Amino acid sequence: MASQHQPCVLVVEDESAQREVLKYNLEAEGFDVVLAENGDEALLLFEEEQPDLVLLDWMLPNVSGLEICRRIKADPGKRQIPIIMLSARSEEVDRVRRLETGADDYMVKPYSVVELMARLRTQLRRTRPSSMGERMSFSDIILDSAEHRVFRAGQSLHLGPTEFRLLSTLMEKPGRVWTREQLLDRVWGRDVYVDTRTIDVHVGRLRKALMINGGDNPVRTVRGAGYALG
Incomplete structure (x- = not known):
């Protein structure tokens, strides 16, 4: 079974040498990488791949990095995806314009690759904490992704690997409704074929594990949509 997929980074850079350097370093750090060399390709891949973070060059042919940033941030469903802009220009005016995008x-x-990776991890820690080995909590549930352990009301729970990945995904955004397709992508990986009904089976197992010592059912079914925590 596929492991919870690594964060996917979309690299938008028109210089092939820079693209390859970024790809090499990101893959060495364990990230999935998707490459685009211009704005049109970037917007297409952004929709297709739904990356977890975008590294975006400022100066691009046709559609500029600024315009791509504006379009992504104008979409309420996508604006939470972090964008790190890369620019050869450090003038103050650029910084002001950046804030507007x-x-x-x-x-x-x-830039220093080490610093870039640190900044990238900072952004992902905010949006995908479980992928960064963070400890997360919701109500009386604690999930420690570094040690791969789950506790509820202070008691250790036994979860299978798929249920663990399901819970960690749901805990990243309590209250958010995840569609079955989104859960398939995140929990099983993009390249694995799984029937959507399989998700319902694993959600059932997760609920049973979470309620084994009593307590209410924290996983909510949203009819016609999917599942949410809380």
Whole structure:
């Protein structure tokens, strides 16, 4: 069974050498990487791949990095995805314009790869804490992704690997309704074929595990939509 997929980073850079350097370093850090060399391709891949973070070059042919950033941040369903802008220009005016586009961070070329990775992890820690080995809590449930352990009301619970990935996904955004397709992507991986009914089976197992010592059912079924925590 596929492990919970690694965070996917969309790299938008028109210089092939820079693209390859970023790809090499990101893959070495364990990230999935998708490459785009211009704005049109970036917007297409953004919709297809639904990356967890975008590394976006400022100066691109045709559609500029600024415009891509604006379009992504204008979409309520997508604006939470972090964007780190890469620019060769460090003038103050650029920083002001960046704030208007809604980019989450900004790095001036040439940048330190170590610093870039640190900034990237900071953004992902905010949006995908479980992938960064963070400890998460919701109500009386604690999930420790580094140690792969779950507790409820202080008692250790036994969860299978799929149920653990399901819970960690739901705990990243309590209250958010995840569709079955989104859960398939996140829990099983993009390249694995699984019937959506399989999700219902695993959600049932997760509920049973969470309620084994009593307590209410924290996983809510949203008819016609999917599942949410709380």
